[in-house]
Amino acid sequence: MADKQSLNSYKDRLEGKERTRYEEKISLIGGRDPYAFSKGDLVSDNKCLPSVTYIDSVNYLINTKSAYTFEQLKAYTSMEAIKNSRRFAPSFFAP
Numbered sequence: 001m002a003d004k005q006s007l008n009s010y011k012d013r014l015e016g017k018e019r020t021r022y023e024e025k026i027s028l029i030g031g032r033d034p035y036a037f038s039k040g041d042l043v044s045d046n047k048c049l050p051s052v053t054y055i056d057s058v059n060y061l062i063n064t065k066s067a068y069t070f071e072q073l074k075a076y077t078s079m080e081a082i083k084n085s086r087r088f089a090p091s092f093f094a095p
Contacts, residue, residue: 010035 011033014022026033065072 009033 011019011022011026023031063072
């Protein structure tokens with residue numbers, strides 16, 4: 001009989017193409033279903049985490065393309081700044 005952990009597994013509830021695609025994805029991380037982990041399988045030691053700097057966060061948030069619009073946030077905000085400066089600049093520099 002299947003153990004309790006596999007009965008509650010996300011993968012076991014998938015069918016057909018979805019299950020095949022999920023199995024392909026988890027094969028990239030050693031084939032272990034992350035939804036089947038128990039609390040004992042996880043480590044809570046902060047020393048195991050990679051070091052992340054402020055620059056890493058900024059580069060990820062600003063320079064990475066959006067999954068929805070395929071545009072960088074940096075490019076979007078730059079264009080908005082140009083549009084706003086053209087619209088409001090004459091009032092700032094008027095005598």
